[in-house]
Amino acid sequence: MTKPTSLTQQPAWQALERHYDQLKDKQLRELFADDAGRGEKLTAEGAGLFLDYSKNRVTDETLRLLLQLAEQTGVAAKRDAMFAGEKINVTEGRAVLHTALRVPKGGTVMVDGVNVVPEVHAVLDKMAAFADQVRAGTWLGYTGKPIKNIVNIGIGGSDLGPVMAYEGLKFYSQRNLTVRFVSNVDGTDLVEKTHGFDPAETLFIVSSKTFTTQETMANATSARAWLLGTLKDDSAVARHFVAVSTNAEAVSKFGIDTTNMFGFWDWVGGRYSMDSAIGLSLMIAVGPAHFQELLAGFHEMDEHFRTAPADKNLPMLLALLGVWYDDFFDAQTVAILPYDQYLSHFSAYLQQLDMESNGKHVTLEGDLVDYQTGPVIWGQPGTNGQHAFYQLIHQGTKLIPCDFIGFIQTLNPLTPHHDLLMANVFAQTEALAFGKTRQEVEADGVEAEQVAHRVFEGNRPTNTILADKLTPRILGSLIALYEHKVFVQGAIWNINSFDQWGVELGKVLASKIVPELQAGAEPDLQHDSSTNALIRRYRAGRRA
Ligand code: F6P
DSSP: OOOOOOGGGSHHHHHHHHHHHHHTTOOHHHHHHHOTTHHHHSEEEETTEEEEOTTSSOOHHHHHHHHHHHHHTTHHHHHHHHHTTOOOBTTTTBOOOGGGGGOOTTOOOEETTEEOHHHHHHHHHHHHHHHHHHHHTOSBOTTSOBOOEEEEEOOGGGTHHHHHHHHHTGGGSOTTSEEEEEOOSSHHHHHHHHTTOOGGGEEEEEEOSSSOOHHHHHHHHHHHHHHHHHHOOGGGHHHHEEEEESOHHHHHHHTOOGGGEEEOOTTSOGGGOTTTGGGHHHHHHHOHHHHHHHHHHHHHHHHHHHHSOGGGOHHHHHHHHHHIIIIISOOOEEEEEESOGGGTTHHHHHIIIIIIHHOOSBOTTSOBOSSOOOOEEEOOOTTGGGGTTHHHHHHSSSOOOEEEEEESSOSSOOTTHHHHHHHHHHHHHHHHHHOBOHHHHHHTTOOHHHHHHHOBOOOOOEEEEEESSOOHHHHHHHHHHHHHHHHHHHHHHTOOTTOOGGGHHHHHHHHHHHHHHHOSSOOOOOSOHHHHHHHHHHHHHHHO
């Protein structure tokens, strides 16, 4: 295989480096003054989402060069290879086909000579039949009581997507069902999330692609003990446990009847799996029709990403702007700021999606990169963040590009809340972009010694993403927007966005330490002096 030209040797990259030197001090104030139409020009729309990217530190030339970079790094061909089911996850030898999970019935996506779309819909139909029974109260527990409580047990991609979307779509959920999510191996999570539940009315969904993940297996085992502590008959497990996994053998070994297993495939990465059977808890909560709408939104964004011209392509634009800040301005983080309480888990979800995908230090060929890859993703829903960390974004020493996400209509029209909320979206991006100059502060009559403290430099970049209303369809589209943004960035950085070897070392070391913590006799510790001492301190303290 011939090695691609190193990213930093690409003509567009080098032109961007020169361009950065010219543009780095240019103010958004000037860019807006130079072009009265900028606020309407630097916008794009697709799949129900409107993106205003005018408050970014870019000119037409920046955009031209960034688009050239995408071309020179072959983003479109890489995208097409993903959609076509090529094994682009090279370190695991797998196709990357979460997009196949939302292809409508009758579509075709071939993997190893097999059209996977009928299989995808067979699982969706099985999920829908099960969800309908639980929702209707006809799926009965062991004692004959209907299910009232659903507990999803999973971690990472088997938790973050479902919990984010459950919170995101709570408005559409069936309110006589209580849905909770247990992920942490800390026993407190399971204890608190089952608190007050009657085992006879509780259904556990054990969600794990591999069905070997330590945290999930420990929680599932303790959940079974909790159930049997009351119901006292192993056969109760079949009515109170279902599994979502690719590993039928391990599911059956755990004691869950594989007729109550919902499968998926190795070509669905964990962090891209919420629209597979991993979304079963969500489907039960919001119903199959809303789940289908969510998938339709994902698919609409997939089609937009696949077909829209690069300069109007939302994931492409978001990704390129991200590369601009990450690699040229040396920005280390991106803040995700949804102005909707229902999206309270959205930035946590994007943390895994982005950081597990693009937190990589070698290229696809295994060479060390000589440029920055994925940023730190963080954020809180507005307006809470404004009273916590926005100070640093406005006046600190770090450049923090932000995505503001808002909705034109609220699902809970409690006058005047929505206008207050959205006024803050517009005010924040305005303040970040244009700041407040020394002259403006002085003109307010501020005392001389306070002036410097009250100056806002501005020139802080933001994207504003607006949609009409938070519907299942829009949520699907929004998630797919970020999935594909992450894809484009990984394609430009020439890294594998679809493996996660970085989580392995800690897992392996932990499994070695567990028996050392549990040993009766003092174990022969062979770690470094810090780890040895910490283990000894823990063992001594635990016995006390
Ligand atoms: O964090 C590592 C990881 O492998 C994620 O990629 C995945 O989402 C998570 O663990 C859970 O894995 P599983 O679904 O196999 O339990």
